[in-house]
Amino acid sequence: MENILICLAWPYANGDLHVGHIAGCYLPADIFARYQRLIGNRVVVVSGSDSHGTPIVVRADKEGKTPREVFEHFHSRFVETQLKLGISYDLFTHTDTENHHDISQQMFRQLLKNEYLYQEKQKQLYSEREGKFLPDRLVEGTCPICGYDNARGDQCDNCGNLLEATQLINPRSRNHPEDKLIVRESDQYMWDLPALSAPIGQYLSDKSGLWREGVLNFARNFASELAPRAFTRDLTWGIPIPVANSEGKCIYVWWEALLGYLSATVEWAKITGQPDAWKEFWYTDSGVENPVKIYNFIGKDNILFHTVLWQGILLGMRELGQPWDGNGAAAKTDAVRFNLPYDVPANQYLNLGGQKFSKSLGVSVEAIDLVEKYGSDPLRFYLSSILPETKDADWNWADFAQRNNSELLAKWGNLVQRTLSQIWKNFDGAIPQPGELTDADTALLAKAEAAFDTIGVKLNTVKLRDALGEVIELATATNQYLDQQAPWKTIKAGDEGKARAGTQLYVAAKVIDSLSVLFSPFIPDLCEAVRKQLGYAGPLFGRQYVETIQETTRQHDALRYDASSATGTWGPSELAPGQKLGGEPRGLVNRIELTPEK
Numbered sequence: 007m008e009n010i011l012i013c014l015a016w017p018y019a020n021g022d023l024h025v026g027h028i029a030g031c032y033l034p035a036d037i038f039a040r041y042q043r044l045i046g047n048r049v050v051v052v053s054g055s056d057s058h059g060t061p062i063v064v065r066a067d068k069e070g071k072t073p074r075e076v077f078e079h080f081h082s083r084f085v086e087t088q089l090k091l092g093i094s095y096d097l098f099t100h101t102d103t104e105n106h107h108d109i110s111q112q113m114f115r116q117l118l119k120n121e122y123l124y125q126e127k128q129k130q131l132y133s134e135r136e137g138k139f140l141p142d143r144l145v146e147g148t149c150p151i152c153g154y155d156n157a158r159g160d161q162c163d164n165c166g167n168l169l170e171a172t173q174l175i176n177p178r179s180r181n182h183p184e185d186k187l188i189v190r191e192s193d194q195y196m197w198d199l200p201a202l203s204a205p206i207g208q209y210l211s212d213k214s215g216l217w218r219e220g221v222l223n224f225a226r227n228f229a230s231e232l233a234p235r236a237f238t239r240d241l242t243w244g245i246p247i248p249v250a251n252s253e254g255k256c257i258y259v260w261w262e263a264l265l266g267y268l269s270a271t272v273e274w275a276k277i278t279g280q281p282d283a284w285k286e287f288w289y290t291d292s293g294v295e296n297p298v299k300i301y302n303f304i305g306k307d308n309i310l311f312h313t314v315l316w317q318g319i320l321l322g323m324r325e326l327g328q329p330w331d332g333n334g335a336a337a338k339t340d341a342v343r344f345n346l347p348y349d350v351p352a353n354q355y356l357n358l359g360g361q362k363f364s365k366s367l368g369v370s371v372e373a374i375d376l377v378e379k380y381g382s383d384p385l386r387f388y389l390s391s392i393l394p395e396t397k398d399a400d401w402n403w404a405d406f407a408q409r410n411n412s413e414l415l416a417k418w419g420n421l422v423q424r425t426l427s428q429i430w431k432n433f434d435g436a437i438p439q440p441g442e443l444t445d446a447d448t449a450l451l452a453k454a455e456a457a458f459d460t461i462g463v464k465l466n467t468v469k470l471r472d473a474l475g476e477v478i479e480l481a482t483a484t485n486q487y488l489d490q491q492a493p494w495k496t497i498k499a500g501d502e503g504k505a506r507a508g509t510q511l512y513v514a515a516k517v518i519d520s521l522s523v524l525f526s527p528f529i530p531d532l533c534e535a536v537r538k539q540l541g542y543a544g545p546l547f548g549r550q551y552v553e554t555i556q557e558t559t560r561q562h563d564a565l566r567y568d569a570s571s572a573t574g575t576w577g578p579s580e581l582a583p584g585q586k587l588g589g590e591p592r593g594l595v596n597r598i599e600l601t602p603e604k
């Protein structure tokens with residue numbers, strides 16, 4: 007058994023989740039998590055809403071609301087969307103909790119104490135009209151590296167490089183592009199990232215063959231020339247710097263958002279009544295017996311943050327600190343106690359008609375609309391089959407309907423329906439007793455058995471698209487078997503014919519039973535329904551629910567997962583003859599007919 011901690015990128019709570027977000031990280035992480043649970047590993051899945059980004063402040067200003075009102079609205083939308091999509095979090099929280107504030111301030115103190123933070127006057131862009139320093143995301147200009155005209159003050163979306171707003175050529179305010187920006191100095195804490203070059207390089211040195219090649223090359227290239235980075239910003243909406251005389255300054259949002267992986271694990275441990283359990287995932291010296299693997303599922307625009315900078319924070323902090331008054335009395339610590347991420351399976355982009363998703367440009371397909379209209383299965387199935395694992399992929403409405411109708415419905419839904427309805431009609435609604443097995447029978451059963459190993463290897467190495475392809479192949483083979491054997495004809499040939507038809511349907515039902523497990527990480531709702539039709543009482547997976555968590559002065563809703571009712575295991579069917587079906591079989595997959603405007 008392994009201890010698997012799955013960390014999903016924290017969505018900015020300033021707009022709904024679109025299908026690009028889902029394909030980029032939320033669905034792949036959930037497929038992986040469900041597989042890990044089925045093979046019996048101890049799995050914890052964490053993420054939450056990033057409540058402190060500048061885009062939230064911008065939206066709040068525009069709508070005349072407070073940033074908290076804006077992020078709370080989208081946080082509850084994220085919870086609802088992901089609940090409906092079946093993204094099975096042990097904890098989906100947010101960054102405006104007391105717990106996260108406390109641990110973020112511990113992070114700051116640890117880095118300060120270990121001498122990775124120092125004060126410096128920093129040049130920042132100041133808007134006279136707005137009377138404030140402009141947050142990086144509110145500055146746009148030409149990328150000094152690739153020449154892209156719409157680079158943001160923190161990052162260029164075209165080449166992926168991280169930037170400082172003052173590096174931009176012709177920087178302009180996003181809200182008032184005509185304004186002249188002036189450069190002013192401001193006292194900030196700087197992060198001495200170059201001092202962590204050696205351990206970061208060491209960490210990246212043994213990831214060949216394990217990480218996706220593009221991810222590793224990008225990370226190594228960036229890690230070879232690390233520069234100091236600002237750790238704080240002039241902001242009021244965020245996590246205040248926990249040292250004296252720092253009014254109006256907060257921890258830079260990116261650093262505390264990354265820390266969310268750790269603080270969410272701490273919160274999960276607290277609310278499950280085992281306050282030290284987070285150490286079993288995060289500390290190398292926790293004494294936990296089995297191996298620990300931390301996975302970060304992200305989109306490609308976040309690679310540098312999750313392959314280099316987050317590691318830098320963990321290496322610099324060494325451990326979570328005790329409350330400290332900031333007077334410098336605490337002693338430096340040398341030994342790093344943290345486990346660093348094992349794998350960062352970053353995806354490329356899912357685009358729409360070749361364009362990046364952009365709500366402001368009207369290029370978007372909201373996940374919640376689709377899941378409400380079609381249910382989770384068609385959306386999860388389609389996105390699983392086009393996941394942008396190695397290159398960009400494209401959302402295509404016709405392809406969405408086509409894959410639903412010709413694969414999910416024709417190859418899987420109909421296979422279940424036509425097999426179980428014959429058992430219902432001709433064998434008193436119970437799995438028939440098989441006679442002697444023919445070569446064709448044993449060949450199909452052997453293929454289904456072997457699939458658990460080959461597909462398991464693909465899922466375990468996060469080759470999810472290939473894994474789904476192989477499950478579909480087994481469903482195709484089962485349909486071919488049924489077409490060739492034609493039990494609906496065999497059954498007409500007297501008692502002997504009926505006995506043979508019983509064997510054929512027994513074989514098909516066994517493979518359907520196996521397929522209901524093999525398909526389940528991808529389309530859990532549909533597979534649970536198939537299991538019920540097969541007559542199983544217990545579900546494959548546990549229960550998802552929304553929990554309101556009360557802290558000292560505030561409360562928040564979180565998405566949770568309770569594994570206690572789960573009975574699924576990753577292995578070939580043990581379906582026994584005589585098992586009663588769970589009622590008259592009915593079709594489980596609907597055809598999708600697209601209307602002209604979708």
Ligand SMILES: [Zn+2]
Pocket residue numbers: 149150151152153154157162163164165166167
């Ligand atoms: Zn660029």
